[in-house]
Amino acid sequence: MAVTTDIVESWRSPRVTFRRHLARGVSEPFAFTLLLVFLILAFIGQWPQASREAFLAQDTATAPRLLARGLAVLATIPIWYALAAISRLVASGFGGQGTGYRARLALFWALATVGPLMLLQGLVAGMIGPGPALWAVNIVVGLAFLWLWIVMLIEAER
Template sequence: MAVTTDIVQAWWRPKTVIARHLQRPKSEPFALSLLVAFLLLAFVSLWPALSRQAVLQPEVPMVQRLVAAGLALLASIPFWYLLAALSRWTAEIFGGQGSYYSARMALFSALLAVAPGLLLQGLVAGMIGPGRQFDLVVILVGLGFLWIWISMLVEAERGDAG
């Protein structure tokens, strides 16, 4: 299935999406591609806020801001792998039967599923700026991510899926 279909479906049936991914043969390149797609969309979501900052503080050029944001996102890759391992260890304490691969797939799929929310968050940050509206969008996107990720992780830790 197309990744765009998975993104939409993950908001309504995250367990179905992760179960479908885990039925495929294990593929680290596929898992990494989900993370890279998320990082690319996260990078795009930063553009409006960075543009706003470049207008308000012109002494730092937009290109410099974009390069710094891109490098920071690339540097976050080990963090996401560590977070997936931590979630696997935590699930194991609670009796999870999954694998490190299934924990990575759950996290990376959840991150990609929440990417449209990040794009909205970026638009609000760039167009409206800091304030209650931005805080509300951040909270909603964060809660959406947690719900999708935990739902996917629970399914991934069943053991027969991954």
């Protein structure tokens, strides 16, 4: 299935979709691709806010702002790998039987699934700006990510 189809299905039945990804076998390039899908969506989601900031600063150049945000997004790659390793250690402390790859896949797939919400978050940040609407969207995105990640991590550790 296409990643986009799997993302939509993950909102209805995350365990089933995640099990299907686990059945593919161990493939680090596949897991890294899921992380890249999230990073690309997160970067694209930053465009409206960067444009808004450039407009409010009466600056015509948005490109430097986008370059800085792109580099910042790329700099998070080691953080995501470290977070997956930490989640694996915590899960093993609770008796989890998974592997490092399965923990990475759970985290990266949860991130990829939340990716479209990052686009919404960027639109709200760019069009409405700081305030209760952005705060509410941030909370929804954060809770959705945590829910998906926990569900998928539990499945990965079985």
